[in-house]
Amino acid sequence: MLETVLFLIFAAICVGGAINLLAQKHPISSALSLIVVMGSLAMVYLLLGAEFVAAVQIIIYAGAIMVLFVFVIMLLNAGEEERSATGSRVAMVLGVPGLLAAAVTTGWVLTRHGPASTPVVLGEFHGSAHAIGRLLFHEFLLPFEVTSVLILVAIMGAVVLARRGE
Amino acid sequence: MPQNYVPIFIFLLIAFLIGAGTVLVASLIRPNNPDKVKLMPYECGIDPVDSARKRYTVRFYIVAILFVVFDVETVFLFPWAVQFKLLGLFGFVEMMVFLGILIVGYIWIWKKGALEWI
């Protein structure tokens, strides 16, 4: 009961934030909406019982990656988005059929596969840090080690790109 | 289980209401007579020169991206640390490989001068 109410609240915040992200004209407002989306997603993870993932979602996505976004907007001083009339006409022409197609596909998937899949019971899944640690350092050891190479490439790429002009 | 987190949500709400409430109350009782000079951006008394919305140095960007990268590394260390007593020496070697690769990257950016702030 409590889980369902909380889920509905945070899901509504999440969807509202996502719509606001698209509707806002200023990049910094959009970035703020994205932070709200990340935060409410973390709460949804929490309701599923994936505590560690929820905390990491806040620390990494809301607290680190979005800081980078806000920084870039502040540094570049990106102004308000300019919307031309033709652009929105193109969006109208292509967007309505696209939306319809997406709705039909979703409906088809839901009617075909919806009832068959087992529903997730909120609050029953246990994704504690210990469980994650066990999985990460036993079964998924190789992906974990390969992640370090990925991070290394990210470090080098960032520094090379940022310093190219000097 | 999630009910243990409910107090945090209540706290967030109350903390926000305290901030919003005091600003609201203050706006009802404080004086309000602004003039042109009071409302100028602060530049030590002289008229503002140029806009504040300019491009700033790329150093801040490098710091932010290095933060993202090393924050990910820190987050990997957390589940390892709480699980360490069970993982034992094997866990130590695992993490040494992971950290070793990242320390190579760290030394590289140091040598490259990305940590210098001039």
Next chain:
Amino acid sequence: MPMNAGTFILVAVVKIVIAVFVLLTACAYTVWLERKVVGHIQNRWGPTRVGPFGLLQPLADGLKFILKEDLTPPYVNRTIYILAPMLALTMALTSIALIPVGPVIHAFGISTPIQITGVVNSATGRGADINIGLLIILGITSLGVYGIALAGWSSNSKYSLLGALRASAQMVSYEIALGLSLVGVLILSGTFSLHAIVEMQQGTWFGFIPKWNIFRGQIFAFFIYLMAAFAETNRVPFDLPEAESELVAGYHTEYSAMKFAMFFVAEYANMITVACLASILFLGGWSGPVFGPAILQALLPVFWFALRIVFFMFVYIWVRGTLPRFRYDQLMGFGWKFLFPLALANILITALVVAWRA
């Protein structure tokens, strides 16, 4: 006795109201303590006029903040300008919800730990809290950056923007060192639950050395944490974001009256939170001698905890009264080139020792 949902919410709200009241009062009196101690360090008296020893000064300050004119410059980005101080304050206050202040107390037929998110484990009768308390505090702290960044950006003033950029770059840099300094403690304790971490540090060796983490080889981690905490809260000697000789007041240059006060309170609330975390992680939390009648036994742990917080506040103020400010390149170099490798070395040595023992 397991509680029903209504009692649980009621107990939580009562605890939250008490915590907010205590925290705001503590912030106000930290300001008083700071003015008094810095005054004496500089051979002045500090506040003396309002009440005995100037003790009513925080009250007068608060009234003044409410009654002063609140200017909103016309060039600001209005929504974000108003939202930013509230964001900073909310995040600063909320961290305290995760902090355990003492063990379980029994009052009015209800047993509850002195911690907002704490519950009593019905099987053992001992206190427990959420499993990832420490991580949530880190998450909330990392969200605190936005209050400052957005304040500086929305003000549309050069000093504010530079101050905000400096502040956020510094906060994120030291967040790495802060996070890494916690790993050693996590290796020793094996849990993120702050309540469990404190329980693990109860007792003594040979009857006089307390089993605090700082005496279990985490002394370097403690100093890394302390340095990083000073930088995270933008305090001297790392107060570059509000270096008044170059940036006027940094990110809150354009703020006045109550909105300025909110940044002020947020800074002090953050100081108190990091002090709480330091005592929980390294100095044994509320552990200390407990004796006497039941009421004293319930209150003494809270007293020992508060004593540690006052000690940290005094260190903050002492450092402010003694040390000059860093240069910005020194600040960044110190974080990235000194604290970061030191924290990594601390993790390696701790892990090696623990693995060796096992």
